[in-house]
Amino acid sequence: MSSPVFVTGCDRSGTSLLTLMLDRSSSLKMLFEVGFVPHLASHESEYGDFSEAQQRWYFIRDLQRRESTSGAVAFDKIEGVFEEEAERILQEAAPIDYAGAVDALFSAVAEREEKPRWGEKMPEYVFHVEWLASAFPGSQIVHIIRDPRDVAASIRRAGWKPSIGDAAAFWKKRVSAARSGGHVIGGDRYHEVRYESLVQNPAETLQRLARRIDIQFESEMTSTHQSGMDAMPEAHQGLEHFSLLERPVDPSRAHAWKRELSRSEIADVERVAAPLMRNLGYDVTGKTVPLWVQGARWAKEAGGALVRRTRRRIRSVVP
Known part of the structure; x- marks a missing residue:
């Protein structure tokens, strides 16, 4: 089995930027948000050792059903691998376990670009750091962390949370989960990267990370805009919250919350x-x-509570 690299982090923390940078290394092929890896492991008993056609069919079927991100299913994000080819790859690799099947499919994608290793970026994997490390013993976990004030501002622009406070709680839960898992697996396999360092000193930051995860650093890794959205899955292309990836790395994105x-x-x-x-x-x-803001919030909450009580009273007396 190869030694994959998993990139994770709270949404809007720079996971896509870092992934595009790593993908430009000649020694690592990164996949974007295929997303099924920890979840389909619960079906291992159906997949067996993948030596039988029915077992392989169950796995491919589940990949075609498993929802990923951006309105796609997991199978569609395994770039350039179609059903017949997936069957062939798994058959040639068998007998294998579940992690071996994942490795076989993703390695096939990497080999097409003549790259010896593969990786995957998935923000939600912050909750699965320990499992990934256990299932893929040679893997490296990269956790990118960004100032929560910038993350909250970005989440607000995207309209993903009803309030800045909710966005901050979203950041806290995810960063804490990944760090907890990282503490368990240890610093030789868990690596933290700061978004601020990545955009302000990209070459130095990537060189340091490349040494730790044992990939080749190349100067092209700092110029993701030259490949832009073309390097991302079709399902991600054209989405507004990825539009900054089409531009040169912008140091001013650090501390934009100010x-x-x-x-x-x-x-x-x-x-x-x-x-x-x-x-x-x-x-x-x-x-x-400020006190005046606290007062306005209190008045709004009190007014809302009054409206709700009035509605309940009206419903209780009106047949």
Whole structure:
């Protein structure tokens, strides 16, 4: 089995940027958000050792049913591998276990580009760090971390969470989960990269990471915009939240929260995330929500509660 590289991190933390950079190395092929790897392991008993056609059919069927991201299914994101070829790859590799089947399919994608190793980027894998390390004993886990104030601002622009505070909680849960798993598997296989370092000093940051995960660093890795969206799966192309990848690496994206967030929004993020921020070395401003904002929020909540009580009373008396 090869030694895959899994890139993970809270959404909007630079996982796609880092993945495009790593993919430009001649020694590593990165796949984007295929997403099934930890989840289909629960069906291992059906797959057996993949030596029988029916076992292989079960696996391929599940790949064709498993929802991935961007409206695609997992099988569609295994680039250039069609059903007949997947059957052939698995048959030639058998007898194998579940992880071996994953490795066989993804290795076939890497071999097409004459690359000796494969990797996958999936933000949701923050919750599966220990499992990945166990299932793929030679694997390396790369966790990219970004200032939660920038993550929260980006999530708000995308409309994924109802409030800045909810976005901060989303960041905290995911970063904590990945770090917990990383602590268990150890620093020889778990590696943290700061988004701020990646965009401000890309060459130095990538050189350091390349040494740790044992891939070849090449200067082209810092120029992802030259390949742009063409290097990403078709399902991701044209999506607005990936549009920055078509431009040169922009150092100003680090600490953009200082321009984009209000005092109240900064306070809302830090109220949720300050302890973990300090642990990670991020400066905490200590800003508080102004009294007039607190009053406006209280009035809004109180008004909403009054409306709800009134509705309940009306429903109780009106037949």
